[in-house]
Amino acid sequence: MFIIACGGHQGAIEFYDRHPVNEAQVLAAVARRRGSGTTSLQAADLFDFDQDHYGGLPAVETLARKAGVVSTSRVLDVCGGLGGPARFLAHRFGCRVVAVELNAGRAAGAARLTRLVRLDRHVVIARADATALPFARARFDACVSQEAFLHIADKATVIGECRRVLRPGGRLAFTDWIAQPRLGDLERARLRDWMAATTLQTLDGYRAMLGRAGFTAVEAHDLSDEWRPILRSRLEMYRALRADTIARFGEAWYRDYQQVYGFFVGLVEDGKLGGGRLSGTA
Ligand SMILES: C[S@@+](CC[C@H](N)C(=O)[O-])C[C@H]1O[C@@H](n2cnc3c(N)ncnc32)[C@H](O)[C@@H]1O
Numbered sequence: 555m556f557i558i559a560c561g562g563h564q565g566a567i568e569f570y571d572r573h574p575v576n577e578a579q580v581l582a583a584v585a586r587r588r589g590s591g592t593t594s595l596q597a598a599d600l601f602d603f604d605q606d607h608y609g610g611l612p613a614v615e616t617l618a619r620k621a622g623v624v625s626t627s628r629v630l631d632v633c634g635g636l637g638g639p640a641r642f643l644a645h646r647f648g649c650r651v652v653a654v655e656l657n658a659g660r661a662a663g664a665a666r667l668t669r670l671v672r673l674d675r676h677v678v679i680a681r682a683d684a685t686a687l688p689f690a691r692a693r694f695d696a697c698v699s700q701e702a703f704l705h706i707a708d709k710a711t712v713i714g715e716c717r718r719v720l721r722p723g724g725r726l727a728f729t730d731w732i733a734q735p736r737l738g739d740l741e742r743a744r745l746r747d748w749m750a751a752t753t754l755q756t757l758d759g760y761r762a763m764l765g766r767a768g769f770t771a772v773e774a775h776d777l778s779d780e781w782r783p784i785l786r787s788r789l790e791m792y793r794a795l796r797a798d799t800i801a802r803f804g805e806a807w808y809r810d811y812q813q814v815y816g817f818f819v820g821l822v823e824d825g826k827l828g829g830g831r832l833s834g835t836a
Contacts, residue, residue: 563656563683566705569750570657572807574792574799575606577636577663582798597645597671604638604667607700608777608784608829613729614639614700615646620727620773620833621696623647630654630694630719632684632712632728633702637664637677643698644676652694654682685711692721699728707752709760713767720836726769727833729777732757737826745821748814757830769834778828785819 580603584595587602601611609616623629625648631640634653643651655661661681668677682688684699685708697716706712716726733742733754745751755763761774792799792815799808821827 563705565746565750565752567657569705570660572803573606574795574811575603575636576660576802577667578802579795579798580604580636580667595671597641597673600638600667600671601642604636604641606635606638607729608781608788609729611642611646614642614698617698617700617727617729617831618643618647618696620831621698621725623649623696623698625649627695628652628693629696629698630687630689630716632687632697632699632716633705634664634679635702636660637668637679639698639700640664640677640679641668641671641673644673648676650676650678652678652680652689654680654684654687656681656683685715687715687719689719691718692724693719695721695724697724697726697728699730701730703728704731704751704754709753709755710763710767713763713769717767717769717836722836724836725833726764726836727831729829729831730755730760732760732776732778732828732830734778734826734828736824737821741821741826744817745827749818754827757832760830760832764832764834769836772834773832775831776828777831778822778825781829782822785822789815789819 580600583603584599627649629643629649629651631651631653634640634655637653640651640653643649655664658681661679665679668674697720703709731754733756757774757776761772764772
């Protein structure tokens with residue numbers, strides 16, 4: 555079993571260095587579907603493969619509406635991964651998006667994918683840490699994030715940073731894993747050691763945190779029932795990526811990842827872990 559025993563952000567960096575959803579896998583999946591190379595690709599050609607969260611494009615669209623995104627919005631995607639949600643927002647709404655991503659390989663891959671589909675005038679990828687955003691106060695109209703704050707121990711700081719870079723009246727909307735009351739200490743420790751889930755908040759914990767950071771009109775929505783079937787099919791998706799994943803990271807790593815992901819999905823099935831969507835006005 556692999557263990558991520560590093561403190562700070564190192565655990566999350568290592569976890570995503572060997573993640574089954576990666577730039578090469580996205581390009582291979584697109585080429586398989588098209589039966590050809592990657593010339594003249596459109597952003598929409600990537601959307602089935604470049605979204606590393608639960609619920610696909612409808613989830614991004616819902617979040618965008620909660621964040622008040624329109625064509626003129628300056629949007630920040632915090633922990634943007636391979637840039638999939640950022641490209642979708644630019645494609646769907648015509649807005650400008652900056653995606654901040656900590657992992658160097660993922661940030662570089664996100665920038666390459668964005669250039670490949672010629673969206674680089676609308677989407678900028680910045681390699682940075684979400685707890686120290688390299689932007690001036692009030693620089694954005696909307697902040698979004700999906701399934702990433704679980705990796706950040708200091709959630710108050712990242713939420714405070716979102717508040718700082720939003721203009722007054724701007725909106726933050728994010729989804730994340732949430733801890734349910736029966737989640738035990740041993741299970742929390744395993745999620746930390748195996749999936750770089752440093753600390754997990756409850757829905758009420760997040761709601762209070764947004765209030766303390768100065769957000770108003772805070773809304774919190776439990777997504778656990780929606781996520782359960784999505785996570786089951788995601789486990790199936792990782793199984794379907796078996797050959798790609800073994801070729802890239804080896805058989806032992808594939809086996810370990812399946813076991814770890816199965817443990818995670820089991821916690822969601824048992825109602826010990828779930829998902830939440832939070833939003834608020836700066
Ligand atoms: C589950 S992925 C989600 C990616 C993207 N939001 C999406 O939905 O496709 C979580 C991402 O958060 C990034 N991340 C983790 N900690 C971070 C931090 N402190 N600052 C910026 N990005 C971070 C990881 O490298 C990873 O790419």
